[in-house]
Amino acid sequence: MPEHRPAEPDILRYYTDVFAEADRLHRTPQGRLEFARTKELLARVLPDAPATVLDIGGGPGVYAGWLAAAGYRVHLLDLVPSHATAARVTRPGGPVAAAAISRSAPVVDLTRQGRIDARTRPAVLAVYASGVNDPETGFTTAYFHQPEQLVAEFTAAGLPAPRLYGIEGPLWPLLDALGVQPTERLFTDALDCARVVESDPSVLGSSGHLLAVAVA
Template sequence: MATSIDILDYYRRGGEHARLAWGVGRLEYLRTLDVLTRMLPPAPAVVLDVGGATGVYAEPLAAAGYRVHLLDLLPEHAAAAAGRAGVTALAGDARALPVPDGRFDAVLLLGPLYHLLDRADRVTAWREAARAVRPGGPVVAATISRYASLFDGFAKGLFGDPDFRPLVERALADGRHLNTRPERSWFTSAYFHHPTEPASEATEAGLAVRRVVSVEGPLGFAGGRLDEILADPGQTELLLELSRRVEDEPSLLGASGHLLTVAGRPRTAARPADGDGVGSAAG
C-alpha cells in the first residue's frame, strides 16, 4: 500500500501549507465548512478526520463542540494537528484505518481520495470509512474535478510552460495528473475525478450516496476578482448563500475545482457500546 514518494515530498516541503488562507483556497475552505455544518450530525458528535493534515478543518469543528480525532499519513502532520485545541491525532493510512467498527458519528475524507491513483485503493478508503462510521452516519469526501488543471492552467497562465500541457492532456484522458517535474510549483501527482466517479466509488464500497455538490463553482477560477469578493464580508456571505442554491446543479459539477460527495452507511448493524473505541485518541 505504498504512496508515491513525490506526493509525500510535496507535503513535507510545505505544499498546501497556506493554500486555504487566501484566494480560491479560501473559498474552498469556507464552502467546505459551510457544507459540513449542514451535513454533519450536531455536536458533540464524534468525527474522524481522515487525511486531515495539520487540522485546518479539525480545529474549527472542535471549536464548534465536535469531538475530533484526526489521522494523517505523515506523522509530522498528525503531531501538528494534536497541538490544536480539542483535537486528538495519530498517523494512519486511509486504506487501513486503525479504529474499531462503527465508532464514529461521521467520517471525513477531505484529502485522501485524490492522492490514491488506483480506483481499487480509493474504493478501499471509502470502504474503511464505511466501516468506521456508525450505521446511518455520514461520510463526506472531497475530490478534485477532472477539468481543474485545464481551467486553472489558463487562469494562472501556466500553459506558457511546454511541460504543462502534457500534464493536462493526461488528466483529461484518464484522470491521472502526474507531475514529473516536482521542482515546478504545480500540484503534486493526483487523481482528478469525473463528476460521476465519486458516487460510483462510494456505492461500490457499500455506502448510500446522498448528495454530490460543487465546492467553489466556476468562481474558483475568477482570479483577482475573487480576492475582492472575499475581502468584503457582505459579498462573501452573499456568495456563500447563493452557492448553496446551486451546489447540487449537475451542469456545474465539472466547472468546480472540487466536489464533495456525501454518503451514508446503511442502518444494518448496531453501533458498538459506548465503551468501545480508540481510547483517548477519539476523545
C-alpha cells in the same frame, strides 16, 4: 489525535518541501471560498456536537481544529492508503463525507495562471483525459474526479449513492485571477453563486472541489 502513515514518496516530498498546506485555506480568496463553503456544507450534514468525527486525510488539521472547537470529538488520520476501508468505522446511520478535486480544476487553474502553452498542453490534456496527475504540472501525485466517478466509488465501497455538492461553484477562478485581490463584493457574489448551483448536475464539475455525502 493525529496519526501518520507511510506516504507515497512524491506526496510526502510535495507537502514537506514544496507546498505549505497549513495555510492554503486562508492564504488566497480561492482558499477562503473553499473553506467557507466546506464548513457550511459540513455543518448542514453532520450530526450535532458532541458527535465523533473521523477526519481521513485531514492534513494539518484545519477542519479538525474547527470541528473540535465546535464541540466534536475528532480523530484525524492522514496519508492512509485505504480510505474506503477506514470509513467503515462509521456507525450505521452516520454520514460519510468525502471531498475530491474536480477533473476540471487543473486545466482551469493552469489556464488562469497562463501556464498552458505548446510545451505543456499535451501533458495537461492527458491529465484531463485520465484524471491521473503528472507532477510535471507542478502539483503532486493525485487523481482528479468526474462527479460520476465519486458516486461510483461510494457504491463500490458498499455505501448508498451520495448526494454531490460543488464546493466553490463556477466563479472560483475569478477570485485569484491575475493576482488581483478581489473585492468583498466579488467574494460574496462567488459564495452566493456556489450556494445557488451547489447540486446542479450541469455545473457540478465546474467547482474546484466536490463534496459527496451519504448515510452509512
